[in-house]
Amino acid sequence: MKIVIVDDDQLVAISLKTILEADPDIEVAATGQDGGDAILLYEEKKPDVLLMDIRMKEMSGLEAAERILARDQEAKILFLTTFSDDEYIVKALNVGAKGYILKQDFEGIVPAIHAVMGGQSVFGGEIVNKIPVLMQTKETFDYSRYDINEKEQEIIAQVAMGRSNKEIAEELYLSEGTVRNYISLVLDKLSLRDRTQLAVFYYQNIRSTD
Numbered sequence: 001m002k003i004v005i006v007d008d009d010q011l012v013a014i015s016l017k018t019i020l021e022a023d024p025d026i027e028v029a030a031t032g033q034d035g036g037d038a039i040l041l042y043e044e045k046k047p048d049v050l051l052m053d054i055r056m057k058e059m060s061g062l063e064a065a066e067r068i069l070a071r072d073q074e075a076k077i078l079f080l081t082t083f084s085d086d087e088y089i090v091k092a093l094n095v096g097a098k099g100y101i102l103k104q105d106f107e108g109i110v111p112a113i114h115a116v117m118g119g120q121s122v123f124g125g126e127i128v129n130k131i132p133v134l135m136q137t138k139e140t141f142d143y144s145r146y147d148i149n150e151k152e153q154e155i156i157a158q159v160a161m162g163r164s165n166k167e168i169a170e171e172l173y174l175s176e177g178t179v180r181n182y183i184s185l186v187l188d189k190l191s192l193r194d195r196t197q198l199a200v201f202y203y204q205n206i207r208s209t210d
Contacts, residue, residue: 001025001117004047006032006064007080008056012103016051016080023110035059035067042068042075049098049113054081054088062088065095073193076116080109093200096193099123120164121196141205146189155182159195160202 003026007013013031020026029045032038034056042050050068054061065077078099079092092100099122101112112122143153151172158168165179172179183195192198 001048001113002027002029002045003113004028004030004032004038004041004045004050006034006038006041006050006052006056006061008033008053012053016109019106019109020051020113026110026113035061035064038064039067042072049076049078049116051078051080051109051113054079054092062091062095065092065097069096078112078116078122093196096196098196118164119195121162121199123162148186148189152182152186152189155179156186156198156202159183160199162199 003020005013005016005020005028007016010031010033013033017028017031020028029047030041032041035052036059038050038052038059038061041047050065052061052064061079061081065075065079068075068077073096077095077097078101079097080101080103081088082103089100098116098120099112101108101122115122143149148156154172155168158171163171165176165183168174168179169176174182183198186192187194187198190198190201192201
């Protein structure tokens with residue numbers, strides 16, 4: 001896996017590089033110091049995962065992520081920050097990041113990268129506990145408006161819980177291929193880009209009405 005690290009604290013970036021490269025499957029292709037670097041390095045290095053801080057001096061990670069994802073919807077961006085600020089969490093989810101974990105959880109960084117590469121969204125335990133509350137609204141949700149059937153509703157809920165296709169297949173007694181097809185259909189019906197946006201949609205529009 002090719003990784004690019006962007007953090008305005010050079011010591012942190014070097015430490016992260018050391019941690020990641022202890023895994024034989026990971027290569028750190030480059031490091032940067034702000035959002036502008038992130039955009040340039042993503043274009044130049046085409047990393048499998050962009051590991052990026054949120055608060056940086058010249059351009060924030062959130063702004064950089066938004067610009068990168070506007071050009072490449074398949075970009076895998078994992079935010080790694082010291083801040084579990086509610087506003088940042090919501091913005092990271094809405095931008096389409098694949099994960100948001102705290103720097104303090106250094107032991108979870110490498111597993112998080114592997115999970116993102118495997119198509120999962122990753123959020124640290126402290127953050128996962130906040131998401132349902134942060135994303136709730138008081139609006140009612142009409143499934144029929146989107147032509148979403150009962151099985152698709154189950155799939156949406158499973159994705160929102162962060163489960164992989166394999167885990168969903170086992171839970172609902174379906175094949176992994178069938179699960180993938182359901183998710184593709186649901187994304188198309190809701191005009192969403194990926195699983196992360198589907199999870200955000202669930203907590204904004206569905207969970208609060210359950």
